[in-house]
Amino acid sequence: MKLNIKHIIGVAAVATLGMVSCTDEIKFGNAFLEKAPGGTVTADEVFSNPEYTRNFLASVYSTQYYNLPANSTNNAPQCQNYWKGMPDALGDDFHLFFNNTIVFTKYYNGSLTSAIDNKKNGNIYPYTNEYIWENIRHCWILIERINEVPDMSDAEKARIADEARCLMAYTYFIAFRWYGGLPIIRQSFSGAESSYDLPRASVEATVDFMLELLDTVIGNKALPWAYTGAEAKSETGHWTLAGAMALKCKVLAFAASPLFNDAQPYYQGKYTTESELCSWYGGNKPELWTQLKKACDDFFAQLKSQGHYQFIKPIGNTQEDYRYAFRSGYILQNST
Secondary structure, X not given: OOOOHHHHHHHHHHOOOOOOOOOOOOXXXXXXXXXXXXXXXXXXXXXXXXXXXXXXXXXHHXXXXXXXXXXXXXXXXXXXXXXXXXXXXXXXXXXXXXXXOHHHHHHHOOOOOOOEOOOOOEOOOOOOXXXXXXXXXXXXXXXHHHHHOOOOOHHHHHHHHHHHHHHHHXXXXXXXXXXXXXXXXXXXXXXXXXXXXXXXXXXXXXHHHHHHHHHHHHHHOOOOOOOOHHHHHHHEOEOOHHHHHHHHHHHHHHHHOOOOOOOOXXXXXXXXXXXXXXXXXXXXXXXXXXXXXXXXXXHHHHHHXXXXXXXXXXXXXXXXXXXXXXXXXXXXXXXX
């Protein structure tokens, strides 16, 4: 498949986003940069105010890919994409409670594809939707301008920059699963550039870029391993060092799998990409499995040292015991 990325990047750079809930009028994203809640604030002023900067970070979190109904760029009136569905709901990772979603109806009758309709909505995961390119731009804006914020500690600035790196790596990863190689964006765009003609990168280059972002975070150690105690009540849900290391494992698990890494392409003869290397590695690379094993070993070594993350065990063997243990993992956030 061929991505019309020149137009996408241009739109992401100059579009004004009204990322609003179904009930309020508070704007985020580019709209927040132009006019913050409560008054007229320029982009420069946003990064002269710590609270505005934190709110801008929160706006990126609000459009991160989740396992619950979420904002969708082509469905602003309803503010939800439950009608389309999450492709992960076809497995055991995500839960949908609306059986008539596009993902379900298309999959079970054998017509699930990457085709895009007139609303720019793909059956699987639309690369022109879901705030993919907007989020990447916003992450770069945070990374590029975070040091301008006054009255904010260097530790918080470093943490926010690394949260942005995690958010960007995760945004790339979700799209990578469906499309393979993607354009590598290494800066924000002002909208005044003469060209956004960024070529689609190879699978290998895309994986390396995600790993570069995550390795930077892991090396910086600016993120906590986990949020605990009173801090957990307000900060749980933010990216952590554990999350960065776990995502690195997940990226490598997909990269090493036969979906991208085998003697022959997974869908041989079915691709219409600019280069076949946009859809697979071009051969079998056993070293990817070695990298994956090391990443997993590193994660579990840290887990053994730092603790915190574990399964909530049922107190008995009844169905209710297991249900309560499952729910407690979300409700208690390891606070007991």
